[in-house]
Amino acid sequence: MRKIIVSLVFSLLFSVLAPNLVQADTKLKESKASMSKPVILSITPSTKDKYYKVTGYTTPNTKVYFAVYVMYWTQGTEFATSDENGYFSGEAYEYKDTRNICISNSEAINSDLSNSTCSPGGNIPLEVNTPVMKDISNTDTVVTGTGTPYSTVVLTTSSAGQIGKGVVDGNGSFSITIPVQKAGTVVTSQANIGDTKSGTSSKTVIGEESKTPKPIVDKLYDTDTFLMGIATRDSTITVKVNGQVIGTGTVYATNTFKISISTQAVGTKVAVTSKQKDKAESDPAYVIVEKKS
Numbered sequence: 001m002r003k004i005i006v007s008l009v010f011s012l013l014f015s016v017l018a019p020n021l022v023q024a025d026t027k028l029k030e031s032k033a034s035m036s037k038p039v040i041l042s043i044t045p046s047t048k049d050k051y052y053k054v055t056g057y058t059t060p061n062t063k064v065y066f067a068v069y070v071m072y073w074t075q076g077t078e079f080a081t082s083d084e085n086g087y088f089s090g091e092a093y094e095y096k097d098t099r100n101i102c103i104s105n106s107e108a109i110n111s112d113l114s115n116s117t118c119s120p121g122g123n124i125p126l127e128v129n130t131p132v133m134k135d136i137s138n139t140d141t142v143v144t145g146t147g148t149p150y151s152t153v154v155l156t157t158s159s160a161g162q163i164g165k166g167v168v169d170g171n172g173s174f175s176i177t178i179p180v181q182k183a184g185t186v187v188t189s190q191a192n193i194g195d196t197k198s199g200t201s202s203k204t205v206i207g208e209e210s211k212t213p214k215p216i217v218d219k220l221y222d223t224d225t226f227l228m229g230i231a232t233r234d235s236t237i238t239v240k241v242n243g244q245v246i247g248t249g250t251v252y253a254t255n256t257f258k259i260s261i262s263t264q265a266v267g268t269k270v271a272v273t274s275k276q277k278d279k280a281e282s283d284p285a286y287v288i289v290e291k292k293s
Helices: 002-034
Strands: 039-045 051-057 063-068 077-081 087-093 101-104 117-119 142-146 152-157 161-167 173-177 186-193 196-204 226-230 236-241 244-250 256-260 269-275 285-288
Touching: 039 117, 051 101, 063 087, 077 087, 142 186, 152 173, 161 173, 226 269, 236 256, 244 256
Parallel strands: none
Antiparallel strands: 039 051, 051 087, 063 077, 063 101, 101 117, 142 173, 152 161, 152 186, 186 196, 226 256, 236 244, 236 269, 269 285
16 A cells, blocks of 8 residues: 555656756756857867967857867866856966867766867967947947957947947947047947957048938849849949958949849848949938838
8 A cells, every 4th residue: 555655656756857857857958959059169279288278259158078088088178257248258277389179058068069169289279359440420329340259349439448349240340339529529449358358440530421422222123133223423333241251343524323233032132222433322321122022
């Protein structure tokens, strides 16, 4: 009788706990799967004998492990924890120019390299390029541009100091929120990865009157291989889809333009800008591709 009662109690407990255990295990697997594979930014000799400094980026606030191939893969060793931006910096022991090194978020790195990033022997110096900002107007609240992937870009002015900060994404683009600045204000940008800094670049905030007028764009159909419209004479037209240039050309003396492009799918959002030589680029005019009936 006692065995039957114990068996019934165990069965009841299992029926209650099992779904939660399965759910917890699923969440753990999803959590591990969501971790981004680390990116190695640099590998340079350390001041300590037999150590190399390794920097990179991964999921923010996670442990980072390394393994070195010395006739076999060494046991995964924790050597760093990424910060809130995902940046990590640590020193790997027994790594040499002639050995491969792998970085992972998993301690089992030596037995599973599928979520690891590996580098052959040799130094990888850390280089941070000077950020390139796009034009800034006196109505803008966001500064966009390009820079070294995973570097942190800081924007400053002489009067206010830091006005914005952001991290360059893996494609080399950044978008940083700032307060509106007065025309004539000089905004300076500089990037860094850890203690390594780039040079500086600057942009002078322009007034809206200094911008090229926005172009007027004709309807665009999914069979069209040209995009047409009206804009300021002799200005340069740039056509983009998802930030990628698909066509450029110059406005005719008649203030019209006809730009050769590849056919686009129905529903695609196409951005068109115009730029005069002595003025900043216009705000984009958008057109949505329609189906040709």
